[in-house]
Amino acid sequence: MGRYTDSVCRICRRENLKLQLKGERCYTDKCAMERRAYPPGQHRHERAKFSPYRIQLREKQKIKRMYGILEKQFYNYFRQAARQKGKTGENLLVLLERRLDNMIYRLGLAESRNEARQIIQHGHLLLNGKGINIPSCLVRIGDIVEVREKSRKMPRLLESLESAPRREVPSWLELDQKNLKGVVKTFPKREELTMPIQEQLIVEFYSR
Secondary structure, eight states, rough: OOOOSOOHHHHHHTTSSSSSGGGGGGGGTTHHHHOSSSOSSTTTTSOOOEEEEEEEHHHHHHHHHTOOHHHHHHHHHHHHHSSSSSSSSHHHHHHHHHHHHHHHHHHSSSHHHHHHHHHHHHTTTEHHHHHHHTTTBOOOOEEEEOOGGTTTTTTHOOOOOOOHEEEEEEEEEEEETTTEEEEOOOOOOOOOOOOOOOOOHHHHEEEE
């Protein structure tokens, strides 16, 4: 499977939005968006034509890169959301939030979703008492995620928990910081997602 190997700061600059891809660095003066708040590339200062198609594409790319998902997988989430009852755009966001790597990031056990994927793939977590190494696993109401006993003194994990107060744990999750355990209380609601996302543009993009 292909993966992005270039600087992730270029992604934030391209989307003109802090996507929190570098964890704690995004809150410091070293953040590329603080130092170079303009698109990367040779023609960054030229006036761009914002056609309806371009606006829809940029919104899709922004969300896809925010959650670290490739095109085929993202489109599969969209098709799954379209089959569910309710608004397709909101269903899509709920599916993305239910990813295990996103849950670990939201709980504060990792500084970024990419770091959360590494923690999961290296086998440091238990899901309902069983080992799990699939970052894309969708959590359900009542699921319990905890750090393995032998992994609870990992320096990166402890550092993430120290900086976690910057990002409040969302109301649909519950964190037991002492036991390094998280519980899914309910599914997230649209109003809880504070990032500037216009999911209707994605629906329009795939409905062309």
